Amino acid sequence: MKVERVREVMNRIESLHREFESKFSLLYEENSYEGLYELVRGLYSLVSEKMDLVGELYREMVPIGEEVEPVAKELQKSEHQMKFRLEEVIALLSKPDAYSERTKLKAALERLVQFHRIYDYTVRRALQIMGKEVESLEFVERIGGESENQKKPPTSIIRKLEQIDDLEKKLQSLVRFTYRLYAHPADVHKVEDALKTWHRMGLLWVEERNVEKLSGVKNAGEILEGLALIGVVERKERGGESVYRHRSFSSD
Incomplete structure (x- = not known):
């Protein structure tokens, strides 16, 4: 190629x-x-x-x-x-x-x-x-044309590329969230309400599939990721999977 x-x-x-x-x-x-x-x-x-x-x-x-x-x-x-x-x-x-x-x-x-x-x-x-x-x-x-004895890319460049990759992922998440907000605004409210409902039932950190089950909204993770990026919900990794908490239920 x-x-x-x-x-x-x-x-x-x-x-x-x-x-x-x-x-x-x-x-x-x-x-x-x-x-x-x-x-x-x-x-x-x-x-x-x-x-x-x-x-x-x-x-x-x-x-x-x-x-x-x-x-x-x-x-x-x-x-x-x-x-x-x-x-x-x-x-x-x-x-x-x-x-x-x-x-x-x-x-x-x-x-x-x-x-x-x-x-x-x-x-x-x-x-x-x-x-x-x-x-x-x-x-x-x-x-690629450099021999093994030649210098490898500086660590600063690698780190910068990783930062760009992270920003790219966040941008894509925001684009998907914005589209969902434009095309199906009710879904955003359903997802947010479902997350709060789980909190009221005693579940502090909620997985995407639980939000989908309660809200009936498919691919709720796209909305949750968008809400996390704009600061409405918190997100963390648990067991290799993203879990979410609404900031209004945060203990901070």
Whole structure:
């Protein structure tokens, strides 16, 4: 695998995605069928080019490790779904005169806009994760040519990389929490209430699965991690597993 080529492909995908997002916002302003048709065709062209590049990126990066493969697959899936949504709109725009087709077009555009909310987040997150892997590979490549007698990377650099990794994890946790707060705000309240309920029942530190059981909210850990980062709850490791305590029940 040539790291330089991977970086080149990623930069191109990022550039295409920025262009896509810029043009997608124009959908809300375009009023004519002709203008809308040309705009959607332009978006379709960008996605098609991205799909080719994402396929190449997948082939190059999957051998890196298990963490990258599901992210690359999710990126491929998102691009494929966006292409399908755009194809659906293009087909309906090609015959806009029939009233029934106009009704279908409105529904198709609504589905496109709704999917786009998830699409942009998924693409940006995937590129961010894979970009981090590429940076690691570039670092290894730079020092890989050194002989064993040459100096190893300074401890300060290793420590700084570890700090960056920790910040990256916290940022991802905040992004997931913010999305949950935006998309399903009631889930955040359910998780917080469930945590407090466990405390009232005498459980001082609560595991994620117990919060999920009481609240009925799946992947409650994403919300708990976010609440921990903003200081609403406390978090610690116990037996290799995260446990949580609401600060209002803290003994401090």
